[in-house]
Amino acid sequence: MTTMTSDQSHRECPQITSSDTSLAFGRFLKFWRSVHSHSQEQLADLINSSPRHISRLENGSSRPSQSLANDIAQAMNLGQRDTNHLLIAAGFLPSTDELDFHAPELKWLRKTITLSLKALDPYPAIVMNDASDILMVNRGWVGLFSQTIDKAILDRVTNNFEFLFSRQGAGNLISGWEDTLSVILMGLEQRALFSNSSRDHEMRERLANHANVPADWRQRAAKLEPMPSFRMQVNLKGELKKFFSVHSTISTVGPAALLSGASININTLYPEDEELDLSQLSSGDFSHPLLFY
Numbered sequence: 001m002t003t004m005t006s007d008q009s010h011r012e013c014p015q016i017t018s019s020d021t022s023l024a025f026g027r028f029l030k031f032w033r034s035v036h037s038h039s040q041e042q043l044a045d046l047i048n049s050s051p052r053h054i055s056r057l058e059n060g061s062s063r064p065s066q067s068l069a070n071d072i073a074q075a076m077n078l079g080q081r082d083t084n085h086l087l088i089a090a091g092f093l094p095s096t097d098e099l100d101f102h103a104p105e106l107k108w109l110r111k112t113i114t115l116s117l118k119a120l121d122p123y124p125a126i127v128m129n130d131a132s133d134i135l136m137v138n139r140g141w142v143g144l145f146s147q148t149i150d151k152a153i154l155d156r157v158t159n160n161f162e163f164l165f166s167r168q169g170a171g172n173l174i175s176g177w178e179d180t181l182s183v184i185l186m187g188l189e190q191r192a193l194f195s196n197s198s199r200d201h202e203m204r205e206r207l208a209n210h211a212n213v214p215a216d217w218r219q220r221a222a223k224l225e226p227m228p229s230f231r232m233q234v235n236l237k238g239e240l241k242k243f244f245s246v247h248s249t250i251s252t253v254g255p256a257a258l259l260s261g262a263s264i265n266i267n268t269l270y271p272e273d274e275e276l277d278l279s280q281l282s283s284g285d286f287s288h289p290l291l292f293y
Helices: 018-035 040-046 051-059 066-075 080-089 104-120 139-145 160-165 177-195 198-208 217-222
Strands: 125-128 134-137 229-236 239-250 264-271
Touching (some): 018 051, 018 066, 018 080, 040 051, 040 066, 066 080, 104 125, 104 134, 104 264, 125 139, 139 229, 139 264, 160 177, 160 198
Antiparallel strands (some): 125 134, 239 264
């Protein structure tokens, strides 16, 4: 994994104060009042408050409680995305629902992502949710890993992190795997600290207990900064070839989008050797439970 030490990556960051968040909330509040044509008096009546309090919220001299921020969002019929942005502006963590990728109303999204996966062939690619559950694969991914992993095992691969941390993954697939696994775990640890959800805590605990994980993973990760890609090494026709594993995210459009809503992630493998011919990876007669074309 390409990483930087914390010393190398240190930058001066602007300090966020309570007044900054108060002013941000005030701007959001004033914006949404104008969208819904509510006066301060009208909004105050809707949430059982006073016009003076609404004025103080908008000029930043007063901060809302989380329940008040939710009451304001409900009074103005804000959807989840806009409610979450309002909560973030007020200094609170947003609430997030899991995205049901297979819901009928997301048929358009599945079709679009299928076209993206086909366009990426022969470069191996998978589609994942926030929990790294694999939702789709392309022919290049099946073609690559079917060369070294038995089909019965490959068909049961449903989570990318589990795959990377497993016997078939760490030490075999990942170059510099000790640091890579450590940084992945640190990301999961901090995600769990933010969400405090049992699912996130259980995943971090389960992956941390893999035999391939170094005992000092926390200390390793504390010295490293995550990057958008890491190196993988795969046996291709008897030769060890190196790939960049590149992660990209599809999420809602808007401020703090990655915090305020569920996202879909596409992970693609690109060969370090630009001259490497991968056309054979997608030209075979392949099948996989998550290959839909």
